Amino acid sequence: MSFVRRIVAVSFVLQAFLPVGVFAQMTNDPLVSDQWFLSKIQASKAWGVTTGSSNVIVAVIDTGVDIMHEDLKENVWTNPGEIPENGIDDDGDGLIDDVHGWNFIDQTNDVSPHRVTKSTEESIAHGTIVSSLIGAKGGNGRGMAGVAWNVRIMPIVALDAEGQGPTDDVALAIRYAVDRGAQIVNLSMEGPLMEDALGDAIGYAADHRVLVVTVSGNAELESGNDLSIRPVYPACVDVHRSSLMTVSGTDKHDQKSLYANYGSCVDIAAPSVDMLAAEPVLTDDEIFVSGYSQGWSGTSLAAPLVSGAAALLKSMHPDWSPLRMKKQLMQTADPIMVAEEAYRGKMGSGRLNVGSALTVELLPESFDVLAAQRGSTTVVSLVSSSTQVIYPFGKEDVRGAHAAIGDKENDGEPEIAVVPASGTSADFVLYASDGNELARLALPGLLVDGATVASVAGGYVVADANGGAAWGIDADLVIRRFYPYEAHYTNGLDLLTVQHAAAFAPRQGGGRLVISDVRGKQLVSAFPFGTEPDGRWSLARMDASDGSFIVFSGPMGNKRVSVEAMGQLGWTPVSFDDLSVSRITLSSGMRTQDPMIQSYGTWSSTQ
Numbered sequence: 226m227s228f229v230r231r232i233v234a235v236s237f238v239l240q241a242f243l244p245v246g247v248f249a250q251m252t253n254d255p256l257v258s259d260q261w262f263l264s265k266i267q268a269s270k271a272w273g274v275t276t277g278s279s280n281v282i283v284a285v286i287d288t289g290v291d292i293m294h295e296d297l298k299e300n301v302w303t304n305p306g307e308i309p310e311n312g313i314d315d316d317g318d319g320l321i322d323d324v325h326g327w328n329f330i331d332q333t334n335d336v337s338p339h340r341v342t343k344s345t346e347e348s349i350a351h352g353t354i355v356s357s358l359i360g361a362k363g364g365n366g367r368g369m370a371g372v373a374w375n376v377r378i379m380p381i382v383a384l385d386a387e388g389q390g391p392t393d394d395v396a397l398a399i400r401y402a403v404d405r406g407a408q409i410v411n412l413s414m415e416g417p418l419m420e421d422a423l424g425d426a427i428g429y430a431a432d433h434r435v436l437v438v439t440v441s442g443n444a445e446l447e448s449g450n451d452l453s454i455r456p457v458y459p460a461c462v463d464v465h466r467s468s469l470m471t472v473s474g475t476d477k478h479d480q481k482s483l484y485a486n487y488g489s490c491v492d493i494a495a496p497s498v499d500m501l502a503a504e505p506v507l508t509d510d511e512i513f514v515s516g517y518s519q520g521w522s523g524t525s526l527a528a529p530l531v532s533g534a535a536a537l538l539k540s541m542h543p544d545w546s547p548l549r550m551k552k553q554l555m556q557t558a559d560p561i562m563v564a565e566e567a568y569r570g571k572m573g574s575g576r577l578n579v580g581s582a583l584t585v586e587l588l589p590e591s592f593d594v595l596a597a598q599r600g601s602t603t604v605v606s607l608v609s610s611s612t613q614v615i616y617p618f619g620k621e622d623v624r625g626a627h628a629a630i631g632d633k634e635n636d637g638e639p640e641i642a643v644v645p646a647s648g649t650s651a652d653f654v655l656y657a658s659d660g661n662e663l664a665r666l667a668l669p670g671l672l673v674d675g676a677t678v679a680s681v682a683g684g685y686v687v688a689d690a691n692g693g694a695a696w697g698i699d700a701d702l703v704i705r706r707f708y709p710y711e712a713h714y715t716n717g718l719d720l721l722t723v724q725h726a727a728a729f730a731p732r733q734g735g736g737r738l739v740i741s742d743v744r745g746k747q748l749v750s751a752f753p754f755g756t757e758p759d760g761r762w763s764l765a766r767m768d769a770s771d772g773s774f775i776v777f778s779g780p781m782g783n784k785r786v787s788v789e790a791m792g793q794l795g796w797t798p799v800s801f802d803d804l805s806v807s808r809i810t811l812s813s814g815m816r817t818q819d820p821m822i823q824s825y826g827t828w829s830s831t832q
Contacts, residue, residue, distance in 0.1 A: 253365075254367065254369055254370045255366075262500060262530065265479075265576070267581065271372075271537055271579040272374070274537075276363060276364070276374040276375055277373035279376070282376070282378075283376050283377070283411060284379040284411065285355055285379065285380055286399065286412055287355055287380075287381075288348050289339065289382045290352045291338060291513050295368060296357060296362050297362070301377070302326065302377040302380075304324050304405065307322060310322060320334070325380060327398075327401055329398050330382050338350070338513070347388065349386060350505060352382075354521060355526075356371075356378045360536070368515070369502070372534055379402060381401060382398075383395045383398040392423050395423060396422040397426075403433045408536075409435065409436045409532050411528055411529055411532040412440070412459055414525075415442035427465050431465040431468035438472060439470070440460060441472060441474070441485060441486040441487065441524050443524055443525075449481065452491065465661070467547060472573075473494045474494060474496070480563060481563055481565070481572060482498050484524075485527075487571040493576075495528070497525075499520055503516070530579075548657050554577065555575075558576055558578055558581075559581075561576045591827060592828055593608045593824060594628050595608060595822050595823065595824050596825060599623065599647040599675070600623060602621075602623060603626050603645070604616055604626075605641065624647045625646030625647055626644065626645060629642045629678045629679050629722070638658065640655050640658070642678050643656065644676040645675060646675045649671045649674065651668035652666075652668070654666075655702075668706075672691070673715065681722060682725040684698050684699040686743060688719075690717060707744075707745030709745075710729075710737070717733060719762070721775075722766075724788050729741070730764035733759070733760060736752060738764070751796075753777040754781045760780040763779070765810060767808070768808040769803065773787070776799060777796075782798060783798065783799040783801075783804065785803075
């Protein structure tokens with residue numbers, strides 16, 4: 226007998242108390258006054274800015290969606306590569322007629338909910354309820370309004386009619402959504418075990434700039450569990466957190482919902498009690514008709530509010546990364562004063578306020594990057610109002626590190642690239658500005674002894690500090706190995722970012738400056754001291770009162786050229802007095818007061 230670990234949809238708790246309508250009706254949807262949570266999250270304020278865009282796709286991975294529901298059918302995603310009902314795999318993805326999504330439980334294109342012997346009302350309705358909170362059509366004079374009126378909902382079935390499904394199917398569903406253009410994935414589900422397939426799929430979403438929104442989960446017979454002690458997944462997946470957002474639930478008084486889990490895995494909270502939503506109603510003729518009901522509760526209801534809010538942000542800012550959206554939602558959340566001491570500080574950044582998320586401009590962020598020299602524990606520190614400490618190669622590593630701040634996708638969300646300052650292993654690790662790991666690569670080949678790294682337009686360049694090879698890593702993390710000088714040159718490279726390109730100097734073997742792009746294409750070749758000099762050379766950038774310069778230093782002294790004139794004539798001698806009164810950036814970073822720590826510059830969101 227084989228066992229399949231399963232991931233379970235967060236079950237709803239049906240509440241018996243009467244609904245309280247507190248939302249001033251701002252649209253012609255007749256049930257919107259019963260959607261108290263829209264007022265709580267200031268949805269009408271957000272709608273004054275945007276009601277969403279059909280270019281934004283939110284995948285709902287769940288039990289199935291009633292795609293013919295009157296409030297959803299206009300917003301259901303259609304696969305542009307498929308011709309409906311022709312029995313042909315038109316887009317060549319191995320799935321026939323996946324016009325509106327795919328059912329990974331039954332391996333069919335039927336994404337509607339199903340009733341079977343063991344199914345419950347909650348599990349049948351689950352996917353439709355979640356979808357309606359995200360994207361029920363607003364302003365159509367029917368039913369309710371979702372947070373994002375004009376978003377496209379991509380229904381994917383990975384949970385069966387009992388609300389359960391194999392984790393492998395959930396992982397496949399995430400990849401399906403990413404490959405077909407979803408920018409946001411809603412996972413209103415939880416499971417007790419961390420599966421590699423699930424973590425890898427969330428990593429795949431992160432690599433493709435897709436935000437995954439999930440739930441903290443429910444503890445039906447308790448007052449919620451502390452996820453720091455009893456984690457659930459995917460809420461507590463500990464990698465790719467920059468693209469993963471975990472949502473807990475609150476009530477009408479901004480207190481933790483009785484059943485909602487809490488703790489260190491939670492990023493934000495949202496209403497999750499006595500919710501009105503769309504649901505499929507099964508008639509005596511065994512067909513579904515459009516319906517609505519009040520009184521649903523559970524953290525499954527909180528996550529789609531955040532997914533809908535993210536969809537509105539994406540409508541306004543198509544280039545925003547998952548991390549940028551996550552920060553905006555978290556930093557504009559309303560603080561909540563949890564009454565019980567046990568929950569304080571464990572409900573994320575606060576309760577979702579989508580109105581503020583769309584109208585408040587965050588203060589500029591900035592941070593400094595510091596890294597340890599070889600010989601002590603290898604740490605990289607991101608220093609702002611607080612300090613994030615990263616161990617890029619493990620807490621036992623003492624190789625030291627070199628780092629570079631860049632923005633390979635030019636989206637305003639910086640990354641920090643880290644390489645070892647010594648040793649032969651050509652490791653490359655990429656972090657988000659909050660310290661979460663984005664990628665880890667093993668570059669082809671070995672180092673002679675340590676590497677340096679520079680941010681360039683479209684990616685990063687790594688140089689063998691004591692060899693002759695270089696590697697370009699582009700925005701898609703494609704690696705290209707190249708040699709700035711002849712392939713037989715192996716005597717060491719200095720590397721520096723200049724004008725968004727990689728500037729090289731040979732540590733020994735001729736005084737030639739070479740500047741290349743991320744693909745290794747040579748942009749500049751220059752000889753500051755002529756073609757004859759030999760010996761040890763170094764490279765630096767000098768910010769002086771009369772401008773910014775490249776400084777080339779070696780046996781014949783120091784010369785500089787304006788970065789505005791790279792490769793052109795205009796090299797001039799530099800004295801030690803000039804150097805002493807200028808800000809000098811070496812290829813291996815800037816010295817700090819601690820000789821074992823190097824600074825790699827400051828990043829600000831205004832730059």
